[in-house]
Amino acid sequence: MTSSDLRPVLDESDALRLLTGGEFELEGRLVDASNTTLRGxxxxxxxxxxxxxxxxxxxxxxxxFPDGTLAGREVSAYLVSHATGWDLVPPTVLRDGPFGPGACQLWIDEPQEAEPLVGFVPEQSLPPRWFRVAAARDDDGAAYLLAHADDPRLARLAVLDAVINNADRKGGHVLPGPDDRIYGVDHGVCFHVEDKLRTVLWGWSGRSLPPDAVEMLRELSGALAGPLGASLADHLTRAEVAATVRRVSRLLAGESFPDPPEDWPAMPWPPI
Incomplete structure (x- = not known):
């Protein structure tokens, strides 16, 4: 196969059709993943x-999290992302595959020239327009900062994570994509009924939401009361869907980014 064969230009509906009905050919396993994750x-x-x-x-x-529910949470994150109009999660479906039912998501090729938006930087070298999130030291004791860019694309992802209650937003789960877009991946531990937001994207904590985010949340609230809520009910419990509605209402009431929790680890481990 040529490079162009592996990166076709697909609109959303074509991608979903391919994901749902395409014939599988497995390529290998991503060995760093905690759950079985196969590329094909x-x-x-x-x-x-x-x-x-x-x-x-x-x-x-x-x-x-209940056993056997992570794939449905991956699909639910895509459904919410699509409903926002921001399309931050690659097209994802639940389908049968070589090892039974599972989540199937379009692979994102990262541009070679893409600059990282999240990472560890030397303490004295914080890039302009980056937020300091946490202090760290390497094995030799050198001081570093965990930080991320003050980038509106990342801000949107932070809002999405607050909506879906993402308990595992690592820096490595933020992928640059084609056309100057970014994507969030790995959403198996989202939508818990208890507040479990755990992320490296705390730079906007307590700040006002941008107007486009407030407008999105208003529209999302309506969608959750209709078709989106019905679609999520295929993958989540009624209590989890109701908790999602409450989180959107809470974000709209405060019109601000959430603060780190005091009774739950604020960041995933490892953070990148």
Whole structure:
């Protein structure tokens, strides 16, 4: 296959059709993932694209999330992202695959020239328009900062994470994509009924939400009372959907980014 075969230009509906009905060819396993995560190709009507496939049977049991539910949470994160109009999560479906049902997501190729937006930087070298999030030291004791860019694309992702209650927004889960876009991936531990927001994107904590985010949340509130809420109910419990509605209402009431929790670790480990 040529490079162009693996990166076709697909609109949302074509991508979903490929993800849902494409024929699988597995390529290998992403060994750093905590749950079974496989990369492969999907082919339909002469179009081939890479995907990430996470079978339910490969999910590692967690103490605070019900077994066998992570794939549905991945799909739910995509559904909410799509409803925002921001499309921060790559197209994702629940489908049968070589190892049974699982989440299947379009693979994002990162541009080689893309600059990182989240990471560790030397303490005295914080880039302009970056937020300091936490202090750190390397194995030799040198001082570093965990930081991220003051970038409106990241701000939108921070709002989405607050809505879906993302308990694992690592820096490595923020991917630059084509056309100067960014994507968030790995949403298996979202939508818990208890507040579990854990993220590296705390730079806007307590600040006012931008007007476009407030408008989005108003529209999302209506969607959750209608078709979006019905779609989420296919993958989440009624209590989890109701908790999502409450989080949107809370964000609208304060019109500000959330503050780090006091009774729950504020950042994932490892953070990147």
């Amino acid at each position: 190709f999907l082919t339909l009507d002469g179009v081939t694209a890479r995907c990430v496939y996470k079978p339910v049977r490969g999910e590692r049991p967690l103490w605070d």
